[in-house]
Amino acid sequence: MTTTAREKLRSRAAHLGPERRRPQLLDAALEIAVARGIAAVTSSAVAEHLGVSRPVVYSCFADRVELLEALLARESEHMLTATLDALRRARGDDPEAAFVAGYQALLRVVADRPQSWRLVFVAHPDPAVAGRFQQARAIVSRSASQWLGPALKRWWQVDDLDRKLPVITELFISSCEAAVRLFLDAENDWTIEALGDFFGRSMHRAFSGV
Template sequence: MSAMSPTVEAGTAATSKRRAAHLGPERRRPQILDVALEIAVESGISAVTVVAIAQRMKVTRPVVYAAFPGRTQILEALIAREERYFGEAIAQILRNRQVDATEGVFIDGFVALLTAVQARPQAWLLLYGSPDVEVMDLFGRGRSVVSARCAKLLKPTLRSWGTLDAEAKLPALVELWVSSGEGAVRTLLAQDDAAPTWTPDSLGSFIGEAVYRALRTA
């Protein structure tokens, strides 16, 4: 078979570029945000630029600009998207979850959390590994929601357990619960993928048991 002529090669390259451009802004936006997330996890929010995104996607900068006016809008859309994903994940984990005197309820909650982390690790790596102000704001908002929900669930449970000075202990116990979840997430994300020590089930069970015992005996 004869080698492709330079003219045909050039035509093929031009066709590929036209097809890339013709995907349209609506179809390009999720791709751009996915690439922006990859870059942010690898190098930080400051490394997310239109040029970096275009190079990673192997498209021209006008293709990116057709989907977003500029870098600021890309970052705003990325943070908004990840906040929505986190909100949905946390809502699913805590939905209709009545914390009672059983260890299994705590285990189920931590397993659900870590399963969500495993399903979307890059987003959680951004949340837990970035020092950028935008990401820290997102982390703070998410943590406030989780803490408030955990306090609402735990308060009647401490009463049913007969915990002494339950009102005074509640903030500290909620902090213990939430911080344990954050530690579990970091542990899952930090392990070697080639030889993982934990799965969401095994780590969720371990942390769930430990938190239940700590709260139950407080």
């Protein structure tokens, strides 16, 4: 970025209120975290990335800790909400169609905000990210279990369901994570529809045999 461009950004930033400025700062922090890891996210790095002064960052976040907390809260909440929404779309009387619809819906929300998902699945591992992800994963697992239990009983009259359900739920969640990782892979040439269809049909066959 040229000196003139940085000066223009600083000038514009001075006129933005905190509510408009905060999303920009968090977006910059997310880009840095994905590219270089959470440890690289500092107030100075965010300011430099946006071409603004550090006081602009401090006007919204008191320090690096507050900035990171806001970033992780925003991204984990988005991922949780989007995943639960995708799960709710896996409905209907046709089990195979329901599984396909669910995986495709999940991949669409990943495509909508890929950087958020790269923070967890592709970026450098970090305990802070892992902790947030595990909390969200536990909530999704409970919701998936509440959906899978009645569905398996209705569709396939699964025996000994209480004993099998925790294993089935973990298999389902792990397959969703695998689908996301494959979709985010730089060498991936699958479309959302094709990859969701493949996972949906595969997991439908796996679950129908339990």
